[in-house]
Amino acid sequence: xxxxxxxxxxxxxxxxxxxxxxxxxxxxxxxxxxxxxxxxxxxxxxxxxxxxxxxxxxxxxxxxxxxxxxxxxxxxxxxxxxxxxxxxxxxxxxxxxxxxxxxxxxxxxxxxxx
Amino acid sequence: xxxxxxxxxxxxxxxxxxxxxxxxxxxxxxxxxxxxxxxxxxxxxxxxxxxxxxxxxxxxxxxxxxxxxxxxxxxxxxxxxxxxxxxxxxxxxxxxxxxxxxxxxxxxxxxxxx
Numbered sequence: 534x535x536x537x538x539x540x541x542x543x544x545x546x547x548x549x550x551x552x553x554x555x556x557x558x559x560x561x562x563x564x565x566x567x568x569x570x571x572x573x574x575x576x577x578x579x580x581x582x583x584x585x586x587x588x589x590x591x592x593x594x595x596x597x598x599x600x601x602x603x604x605x606x607x608x609x610x611x612x613x614x615x616x617x618x619x620x621x622x623x624x625x626x627x628x629x630x631x632x633x634x635x636x637x638x639x640x641x642x643x644x645x646x647x
Numbered sequence: 648x649x650x651x652x653x654x655x656x657x658x659x660x661x662x663x664x665x666x667x668x669x670x671x672x673x674x675x676x677x678x679x680x681x682x683x684x685x686x687x688x689x690x691x692x693x694x695x696x697x698x699x700x701x702x703x704x705x706x707x708x709x710x711x712x713x714x715x716x717x718x719x720x721x722x723x724x725x726x727x728x729x730x731x732x733x734x735x736x737x738x739x740x741x742x743x744x745x746x747x748x749x750x751x752x753x754x755x756x757x758x759x760x761x
Contacts, residue, residue, distance in 0.1 A: 565747060576651075577690075577738065577752040584747040623690060634680060634703055635740075635750055639689040 535560045537626050539638035546614050546645050554609040554641050556624035566607040567625040567635065568598055577623065583607065594618070616647040649673045653739050653753035660729055660760055668724045668756045670739030678742040679722045680750065681714065683707070683735040690738065696722065729760045 540555035558564065568580040581592025588600040598609045607624060621642050625635040652671045660666050672679050681693040694714055695703040701714065713725045722741075726733055736757050740750040 567749065569752075576754040577740075579749050579751075582749055625690075634692040634695050634705075635682075636692065637682075637690040 535626065535628075535636050537624055537636050537638035539622075539624055539641050541641045542639070543642045543644070546643070548616055548645055548647050549613045550645075552609070552611040552614050552618075552643070554622055554624075554643075556607045556609065556638060557605050558607070558624075558626040558636075559605065560626060560628060562628055565627050566598075566600060567627075568592065568596070568607075568609050569623045569625060569637075571621040571623065571640075573620070580609070580622070614643070614645050616645050619643060619645045649751075651739055651741055651751050651753035653737075653756050655756060656754065657757045658759070660758070662731060662760055663728050666726050666729055666758065668726075668737050668739075668758070670722045670724070670753055671720050672722055672739065672741030673743075673751055674720070676741035676743050676751075678702075678744065678750075679714075679716070680740040680742075681724045682738045682740065682752075684738065684755075685732075685735040693724070693737075726758075729758075731760050734758060734760045 536559050538557045566583040569577045570580050580596050581590050583590045583600045591597045596611050621640045623640045624638040627633045627635045654669045679696040682690050684690045692705050694708045711727050715723050736755045738755045739753040742748045742750045
């Protein structure tokens with residue numbers, strides 16, 4: 534069965550620190566990859582997505598992620614976090630076929646102190 | 648910006664009662680989903696719906712669950728006889744089409760079964 538692993542359960546950083554959240558998936562075929570963010574009390578919002586092409590994708594709010602096919606990874610990065618980045622971050626994967634559901638990782642809680 | 652809306656935001660029900668969670672997907676979207684998130688756990692896929700029928704469902708989506716698109720706008724999740732373990736946040740999502748498109752999520756309905 535497909536699965537998504539997020540290595541960090543809770544990350545605590547100071548403002549201006551760099552961030553990298555790990556995500557690995559198990560699926561051998563073509564995949565679409567996503568990072569969603571959930572701010573406290575809000576719904577899931579898309580940070581960035583990868584469908585094909587350049588494996589380094591840029592999203593909103595200065596986030597980026599790199600797809601490394603050989604490592605089945607899609608790690609999320611941000612060079613300098615802000616207090617407002619405090620949220621829960623979810624990696625999600627789905628096969629490239631039409632309409633198939635997203636499979637989510639367990640999420641990483643990011644706490645940024647000012 | 649178009650959004651997925653869910654009602655109610657919070658529902659408390661007694662064990663054994665039926666509940667209906669409602670969602671209005673984005674109007675031109677074709678794929679609809681229900682996910683749930685038990686407190687402290689990951690977002691889990693329940694069911695996907697396309698062309699007026701279930702296209703995919705998970706092991707969680709047993710006979711106690713059903714979905715319906717009763718008119719052109721609403722998409723509902725019914726739990727026939729709720730159990731304590733059904734307590735969770737339920738998210739509705741929609742996608743314009745399958746494959747290389749992102750899913751848009753509603754704000755969720757927190758279901759508490761007592």
